Amino acid sequence: EEQLVESGGGLVQPGGSLRLSCAASGFTFSSYSVTWVRQAPGKGLKWVSYITSSSSSTIYYADSVQGRFTISRDNAKNSVYLQMNSLRAEDTAVYYCARLPSDYHGMDVWGQGTTVTVSS
């Protein structure tokens, strides 16, 4: 079964850091781009970041996280990471990772999500 599993969420104080992980199984992970999408409580979906499948991965960020979040991947471990620094209350959300066969094909496999709460 093709699967993504997120981990690393939790409660953190404003200004703190968290590292989310997205572990893939059941498919050739290195062939796929991966994206992070978040959903604040009761709100819609918001794109966060994206890393391509290429060996020299191309990376993109939403303006709201640029300079604070860092996406990376380790194809040997079939994993993508989201390092989140300088966290703010407005970063509170469920964070999903999803894979993309290509930009045109959409996000076809999603993880179950991990919850990040930024609060004092």
Next chain:
Amino acid sequence: DIQMTQSPSSLSASVGDRVTITCRTSQSINNYLNWYQQKPGKAPILLIYGASSLQSGVPSRFSGSGSGTDFTLTISSLQPEDSATYYCQQSYSTPWTFGQGTRVEI
């Protein structure tokens, strides 16, 4: 940024009804338009990609159409399990953006 305007924000329909949700983009996106279904507490599911291609495993009552800046998701015969929120999303250029969602109630 490409703005997504999705309508309606919610609708109520009966089993067997034909339901249409529209998504308008602020600029042409060359059919890089995807539709997702999300049920409460669950991750989204890809329904349609490339504006009109049905994702594998998705029931054929779901279909997508449109081009340029105007797109439509149609459920040909609404089923009880279709109660969910539906989102359009453009992957033409970053930042990728989603519509605000349409809640479908049965």
